[in-house]
Amino acid sequence: MANRKFVEELEQEIEELKRTGFYVNIRTVQSPVDAWMIVNGKRVLNLTSNNYLGFANEPRLKEAAKKALEEYGIGPAAVRTISGTMSLHLILENALAEFKKAEAVISYQSGFKSNLSVIPAIVGRGDVIFSDELNHASIIDGCRLSRAEIIRYAHADVDDLKKKLSENRHKYRRALVVTDGVFSMDGDIAPLPDIVKVAKEYDAIVMVDDAHGEGVLGKGGRGIVDHFSLHGEVDIEIGTMSKAFGVVGGYAASSSVVVEYLRQKSRPFLFSSAMTVPDVAACLEAVRILQESEDRVKKLWENANYFKEKMREAGFNTWKSQTPITPIVIGDEKTTQEFSKRLFDEGIFVQAIVYPTVPKGTARMRVMISAIHTKDDLDFAVDKFIKVGKELKVI
Numbered sequence: 001m002a003n004r005k006f007v008e009e010l011e012q013e014i015e016e017l018k019r020t021g022f023y024v025n026i027r028t029v030q031s032p033v034d035a036w037m038i039v040n041g042k043r044v045l046n047l048t049s050n051n052y053l054g055f056a057n058e059p060r061l062k063e064a065a066k067k068a069l070e071e072y073g074i075g076p077a078a079v080r081t082i083s084g085t086m087s088l089h090l091i092l093e094n095a096l097a098e099f100k101k102a103e104a105v106i107s108y109q110s111g112f113k114s115n116l117s118v119i120p121a122i123v124g125r126g127d128v129i130f131s132d133e134l135n136h137a138s139i140i141d142g143c144r145l146s147r148a149e150i151i152r153y154a155h156a157d158v159d160d161l162k163k164k165l166s167e168n169r170h171k172y173r174r175a176l177v178v179t180d181g182v183f184s185m186d187g188d189i190a191p192l193p194d195i196v197k198v199a200k201e202y203d204a205i206v207m208v209d210d211a212h213g214e215g216v217l218g219k220g221g222r223g224i225v226d227h228f229s230l231h232g233e234v235d236i237e238i239g240t241m242s243k244a245f246g247v248v249g250g251y252a253a254s255s256s257v258v259v260e261y262l263r264q265k266s267r268p269f270l271f272s273s274a275m276t277v278p279d280v281a282a283c284l285e286a287v288r289i290l291q292e293s294e295d296r297v298k299k300l301w302e303n304a305n306y307f308k309e310k311m312r313e314a315g316f317n318t319w320k321s322q323t324p325i326t327p328i329v330i331g332d333e334k335t336t337q338e339f340s341k342r343l344f345d346e347g348i349f350v351q352a353i354v355y356p357t358v359p360k361g362t363a364r365m366r367v368m369i370s371a372i373h374t375k376d377d378l379d380f381a382v383d384k385f386i387k388v389g390k391e392l393k394v395i
């Protein structure tokens with residue numbers, strides 16, 4: 001007989017989530033992820049996915065996946081260190097290393113797993129991690145798993161980082177400074193050149209998670225290290241192939257020695273099966289497209305700048321956004337939820353983000369711009385934002 005008390009406890013917690021407004025209603029996408037898609041039975045303009053470059057439904061990626069599927073089958077049915085390393089994995093890792101201008105790359109099953117893989121492999125008891133207070137959940141979990149001491153510094157605040165390094169660094173063996181590259185809720189960019197400088201002063205390792213910088217920042221989407229011309233200065237770059245690449249998967253780019261070490265030591269590489277064939281082939285095709293041309297990345301920025309300018313002209317607050325992640329900050333939680341619902345009625349799919357994901361009083365709609373939006377799409381979105389904004393007396 002199953003444990004009834006346990007199930008009832010969870011039921012109560014779920015009720016509590018619903019009562020307090022923290023219950024997540026999960027919508028269903030019934031078409032490919034594209035500029036327009038069918039969500040809960042309705043055709044809507046997609047301003048929500050991380051599909052920056054339109055790769056999620058790109059014919060070339062689909063063709064590459066199909067071809068590989070025919071040639072190599074579906075999955076390796078093993079972890080990488082036993083019999084799960086297929087030639088395709090190595091081809092992808094080499095292509096990524098070249099793309100990122102790094103010595104070597106190790107790929108993982110997702111960005112989340114990349115952080116869980118890398119952080120506990122490189123720091124442990126007796127070490128210290130300095131972590132930006134707004135870092136992604138997967139960084140936080142990776143830090144916790146490592147059993148190193150965790151010291152949070154104020155968001156993007158290099159003075160605070162320096163103060164904490166100077167007060168604490170000497171008490172520990174190894175020190176790691178870890179930060180998101182682009183912060184996913186605000187769309188701002190980490191002050192990486194200053195972080196690198198301070199970390200050097202205190203003999204710390206620097207790791208940046210470029211999940212939202214991949215395919216977005218730098219030449220042809222090579223990421224934050226390329227954006228700041230910091231090649232060779234950052235110890236480890238984490239990447240994901242689940243956002244701009246439109247597929248799924250993650251990786252760490254670093255020196256050959258670090259990657260060789262991670263192949264021996266990172267637990268999800270040793271104990272969780274390797275990426276499937278179609279995923280690897282599709283990711284590889286995404287890298288090839290980015291290496292051939294910068295057009296998509298340029299179009300992404302053109303679109304983002306156009307949308308932001310129009311929204312600011314209309315009186316909306318685009319917050320700290322420096323990237324295609326465009327928060328439209330409303331402030332009040334209820335109004336923001338209502339705004340997002342009204343936009344959905346009007347044919348626009350945009351996510352409301354409220355406390356506890358962002359601080360109280362900074363509730364927002366998080367608009368994700370893509371290279372595949374047309375100017376008409378963006379004008380349509382701005383018009384609807386203005387219509388609902390006036391209706392709800394936000395502008």
Ligand SMILES: *Cc1c(COP(=O)(O)O)cnc(C)c1O
Nearest residue numbers: 110111112136138209211240242
């Ligand atoms: C989305 C995200 C991840 C997780 O990547 P997945 O490939 O979806 O697991 C990790 N880190 C950051 C900063 C992210 O934004």
